[in-house]
Amino acid sequence: MRYLISSALALVVSAAATAQQLPVEVFTLDNGMEFLLVPRNDQPNTVSAGWVAKVGSANERPGITGISHFFEHMMFKGTNTVATRDPKRDEQFRTGQKALRDRMNQLIWGDQYARYFRGEIDDPWNPANDTPELKRLRAELKASMDAQQGRAKTEPINALQTKLGSLDPVKDADAIKSVQAEIAKLEADQKSMGSIVKDEFDQLYTAGGGSRMNAFTSYDQTFYFINVPSNKMELWCWMESDRLTDSVFREFFSERDVVHEERRLRTESTPTGTFDEQFEAMFWLSSPYSWPVIGWPSDLNSYTMDEAQRYFQTYYCPNNLTGVIVGDFDAAKVKPMLKRYFSRLKRGATPPPVVTLEVKQLAEMRMNAAAETEPQVEVRYHTVPFQHADSYALDVMSQILNGRTGRLYKTMVEGTGVASDASARQDSRKYAGAFSFSAEVKGNATPLQLEEGWYAQIKRLQDEPVAEQELQKVRNGIAADEYRRLQNNFFIMLQLGVSASLGDWREVNAESGKLLAVTPADIQRVAKKYFDSTNRSVATYVRKAAAAGSTADEPLDPALAALPPQMQAMAKQAIKRIAAETDLAKLKEGIAQFDAQAAAAPEPMRPFIGFMKDKMLERIAELEKSAAPAAK
Amino acid sequence: MKHLTTTLSIGALALGCLAFAADDLPRHPSDIAYPPLTFNPPSPSEFRTTLADGTPVFLAPSKEFPLINLVITFKGGSNLDPAGASGLAAMTASQLRLGGTASMKASDLDERLDFLATKIGFTSSDWTSSASLNCLASTFDESLALLVDMLKTPGFDPSKLEVAVAEALSEMKKRNDSASTISGAEWRRLSYGTEHYRGQQMTESGLKGFNAESMRAMAASIFHPGxxxxxxxxxxxxxxMLEKLTSAFSGWTAGAEQANPPVPTTTLVPGIYHVEKDIPQGKFIIGLPSITRDDPDYIPFMVMNDILGGGGFTSRITQRVRSDEGLAYSAGSQFSAEVFWPGQWRAAFESKNATCALAAKLVLEEMARIRSTPVTALELDTAKKSFIETFPETFSSRDATLGVFMTDEWTKRPGDYWTTFREKVSKVTPADVQRVAQKYLDPSKVTILVVGKWDEIAKGDQGGRATMAMLEKDLGPTKHVPLRDPMTLAPLPMK
Known part of the structure; x- marks a missing residue:
């Protein structure tokens, strides 16, 4: 067995030593746009192509949070050539809509916000709270958008369609003909009024054999990508350079509704979505990572076309973009094509830097949440950004902890069995980083036990160096993954683009060497450096009080759920005693004692004292009420 | 001179701009002449051979990376779960990997595999199961030996089962937490009934009954040569490789091929069904039974669905519900055609409570429209080109190609399916599209499942364009379905 281990060790490591670098050709245009070309013939006939803009939510500010993501949606809405049959008239529609919406925004930010601050309305943006003028403007805007989309007559047409469906193809043959003629006329009418060719951007790619066309926005980048057949590289060049030079923000106002639905889907309707968002907002103190990528709801409604235009000019200049092309193509043929099409982008000023650095955290922060989910915990620490020398040791440390034979699984899932799932992760963003531990309870374990289990793991990493054999196992995995991650065009494209947007695409080739060089001493050093209690934020979740069908053993009082987990068990015991107490005098005495203690109690105890006092008052009221009839 | 130079350079610049503007950039993508792309789908015979015992083997060597990827597929999966033991096949597969072997302790096996950087996995789903191995070529012999050891002499260590059961119970507790898991389970019950394996779910008591014997019996029925x-x-x-495989699997007792899964005895009953969930966005599925995979209408149905709701932004449901009206982030339809029984056509979306009914109404209108009016030439052309042009992606990697061939062999797909696919797509006419829509997509026969906050959803949108009562006129009163206890599946009291 010993022989086997050492021989395999040598084999794996020698594989790593010869690990092939991803052969990337860099091709840069005069306007500063950089392309990374990786011809590969292992996946014949297709190419994964994309480009990344080095801008994301970190480049935003309060008031326009979410604009990077909203902007990404806008990039699919066409240009003066794509998705319009009449660019002049389309521009008139857009100008008219902009004026209407700007006026609406003034009224909402002014009068409606004032009414909201005075408590007269619950939501300044809800159309149900519109003033008569806003109502009129909103209707006018809607009518203009419908007309632009060529559906000014949608309602009468729908009514006729429904009628058509109810007619009998044999008996009502004549009626069917006349209804069809009526529909055809209305359709022609509304089409002639409209200027949009719906979703032509998508249609052109679809008919051209494009697939997986999409984009994503994150904190530090906005990435647009697609797979195209090998013979359609010129289609990609045409489409992408067209939208980068001539984007017109069509359907700017109706698309907000889609983004609101996206927010509802991803954040508001998921068990922990809104909590995750608020934990992030709590964790980042001064960094722009504190707001959600999708944006705060009020900002989602607020940004104007002027702001979007400024944003586009600032960040979507070719010198802030990197294109990535991976797959079955001939670089010698594609380079002239890239030059020909993407040279029409005009170089811009260097975009402004993100200057706000995260400040040092001074005290532990906690979020004690009750949500519709199993009890769980996240402990997160401020660490380091992309390419920081310590990021590699932190990454390797997470791999020592993760996986079936990692420390977390062996000690917390199998050993003490407090967790059903536990994992750790170093998240190296462009301007700052964080290390987080997440776990979910097993059986009747509590979030507090998960937290304690984690602190024990950290202490061990601080106290003892990781064993050589344990580290070698992680290194072997890193070496094998060197190859695994290079097997798919699409994935290679994503890695290169993300790395480029974080600051250096070469990290794709350099990273594993740096990970393999991490030593036990490095791990011990970073474990000591970043994992202080004052540098952490903790989110604990208990299951929210039972709605119908919830699985909670007993309904959990929301006030109880709001307490720190370690106080909940204590509070539960105390509640039982209070509920069983029938002596009014004792209860009143208890309140007096709590009042006396409250002033001297340490801050963390105060919610507990407040909670206990409320329970006693409730019990007193109950006893006095039941006593009252007898007294009568 | 200076003046002249300036003039000249401005002139040159202007000329340059003119030449550039006129350049030669095509005005529109339709003006581009693309080089032809010829692609002939590979044939299974290029890859297929058999071991001495008759086991089919597909081999596709390549030198690009020093890695080997091996996949073994087996027939039989959840369809073999005994009554009251839903989830047993899936648990058996995961315990083959985690439970050790007769000669090696589970934890030693885990350590060894991680040290070798070898990934081994077993899964069991619906009516198929699989074993997979991905490793460095240099560690293949030992990795394969470990995989075969797990298959031939599984350990089913009870302590590992205990950990897995506890994990599964934690997952089970979350069944009612998100709308999508509620919706998925309820839709399967509506589609297949609780008598059929597809409509069944694991329960706490069933899970606690799993043991080494029941897993051993399940493993024996699925994982064997033959x-x-x-x-x-x-x-x-x-x-x-053939020599290595032959020697690795020799002495493993062969058995019979598993039978086809049982055909469901129930199907969707038209109507509106609702499960209560207090969230700001309702989740809707609107569906109908479709056809089997080998039905002659399969390709026209596929094209019709692409135009109606399957083709992303270019399709009608997505355009109307998302792009025109802004009612949803994701809205579209899916067409599934099963091998052993008819599949389904399903539209789905999520929308804020007030506009759910309106979005549903738009979906039903689009179903009616594709039946009443022929699709346009552009729509049909776009859908057909999309299937034809993306066709090579089906075979975009060696793994994908071999996966297609294994599935085709298990399901006895006609041998000319891939060679005639593009031709069949190109022949679909507007009349074909309308015919299949009329035959299969009757909007008055749909089943609608709503998961969400009923009092807000029922009222509909502020403008009175649609309420759930309007949909109930055709589909009858909504049936309010109870949530199920996540551990026992017993219906929970409704408020």
Missing amino acids: NMKIAVTGDFDRKV
Whole structure:
């Protein structure tokens, strides 16, 4: 067995030593746009192509949070050539809509916000709270958008369609003909009024054999990508350079509704979505990572076309973009094509830097949440950004902890069995980083036990160096993954683009060497450096009080759920005693004692004292009420 | 001179701009002449051979990376779960990997595999199961030996089962937490009934009954020669690989191929069904039974669905519900055609409570429209080109190609399916599209499942354009379905 281990060790490591670098050709245009070309013939006939803009939510500010993501949606809405049959008239529609919406925004930010601050309305943006003028403007805007989309007559047409469906193809043959003629006329009418060719951007790619066309926005980048057949590289060049030079923000106002639905889907309707968002907002103190990528709801409604235009000019200049092309193509043929099409982008000023650095955290922060989910915990620490020398040791440390034979699984899932799932992760963003531990309870374990289990793991990493054999196992995995991650065009494209947007695409080739060089001493050093209690934020979740069908053993009082987990068990015991107490005098005495203690109690105890006092008052009221009839 | 130079350079610049503007950039993508792309789908015979015992093997060697990827597929999966033991096949597969072997302790096996950087996995789902191995070519022999050891002499260590049961219970507790898991489970019950394995779910008591004997019996019924096909890609020599496979699997008792899964005895009953969930966005599924995969209408149905709701932004449901009206982030339809019984056509969306009914109304209107009016030439052309042009992606990697061939062999797909696919797509006419829509997509026969906050959803949108009562006129009163206890599946009291 010993022989086997050492021989395999040598084999794996020698594989790593010869690990092939991803052969990337860099091709840069005069306007500063950089392309990374990786011809590969292992996946014949297709190419994964994309480009990344080095801008994301970190480049935003309060008031326009979410604009990077909203902007990404806008990039699919066409240009003066794509998705319009009449660019002049389309521009008139857009100008008219902009004026209407700007006026609406003034009224909402002014009068409606004032009414909201005075408590007269619950939501300044809800159309149900519109003033008569806003109502009129909103209707006018809607009518203009419908007309632009060529559906000014949608309602009468729908009514006729429904009628058509109810007619009998044999008996009502004549009626069917006349209804069809009526529909055809209305359709022609509304089409002639409209200027949009719906979703032509998508249609052109679809008919051209494009697939997986999409984009994503994150904190530090906005990435647009697609797979195209090998013979359609010129289609990609045409489409992408067209939208980068001539984007017109069509359907700017109706698309907000889609983004609101996206927010509802991803954040508001998921068990922990809104909590995750608020934990992030709590964790980042001064960094722009504190707001959600999708944006705060009020900002989602607020940004104007002027702001979007400024944003586009600032960040979507070719010198802030990197294109990535991976797959079955001939670089010698594609380079002239890239030059020909993407040279029409005009170089811009260097975009402004993100200057706000995260400040040092001074005290532990906690979020004690009750949500519709199993009890769980996240402990997160401020660490380091992309390419920081310590990021590699932190990454390797997470791999020592993760996986079936990692420390977390062996000690917390199998050993003490407090967790059903536990994992750790170093998240190296462009301007700052964080290390987080997440776990979910097993059986009747509590979030507090998960937290304690984690602190024990950290202490061990601080106290003892990781064993050589344990580290070698992680290194072997890193070496094998060197190859695994290079097997798919699409994935290679994503890695290169993300790395480029974080600051250096070469990290794709350099990273594993740096990970393999991490030593036990490095791990011990970073474990000591970043994992202080004052540098952490903790989110604990208990299951929210039972709605119908919830699985909670007993309904959990929301006030109880709001307490720190370690106080909940204590509070539960105390509640039982209070509920069983029938002596009014004792209860009143208890309140007096709590009042006396409250002033001297340490801050963390105060919610507990407040909670206990409320329970006693409730019990007193109950006893006095039941006593009252007898007294009568 | 200076003046002249300036003039000249401005002139040159202007000329340059003019030449550039006129350049030669095509005005529109339709003006571009693309080089032809010829692609002939590979044939299984290029890859297929058999072991001495008759086990089919598909081999596709390649030198690009020093890795080997091996997949073995087996027939039989959840369809073999005994009554009251839903989830047993899936648990058996995961315990084959985690439970150790007769000669090696589970934890030693885990350590060894992680040290070798070898990934081994077993899964069991619906009516198929699989074993997979991905490793460096240099560790293949030992990795394969470990995989075969797990298959031939599984350990089913009870302590590992205990950990897995506890994990599964934690997952079970979350069944009612998100709308999508509620919706998925309820839709399966509506589609297949609780008598059929597809409509069944694991329960706490069933799970606690799993043990080494029941897993051993399940493993024996699925994982054996006579019921398996092997595919290998990566860095190896064909002849050597065949020798290695032959010797690795020798002495493993062969058995019979598993039977087809049982055909469901129930199907969707039209109507509106609702499960209560207090969230700001309702989740809707609107569906109908469709056809089997080998039905002659399969390709026209596929094209019709692409135009109606399957083709992303270019399709009608997505355009109307998302793009025109802004009612949803994701809205579209899916067409599934099963091998052993008719599949389904399903539209789905999520929308804020007030506009759910309106979005549903738009979906039903689009179903009616594709039946009443022929699709446009552009729509049909776009859909057909999309299927034809993306066709090579089906075979975009060696792993994908071998996967297609293994599935085709298990399901006895007609041998000319891939060679005639593009031609059949190109022949679909507007009349074909309308005919299949009329035959299969009757909006008055749909089943609608709503998961969300009923009092807000029922009222509909502020403008009175649609309420749930309007939909109920055609589909009858909504049936309010109870949530199920996540551990026992017993219906929970409704408020």
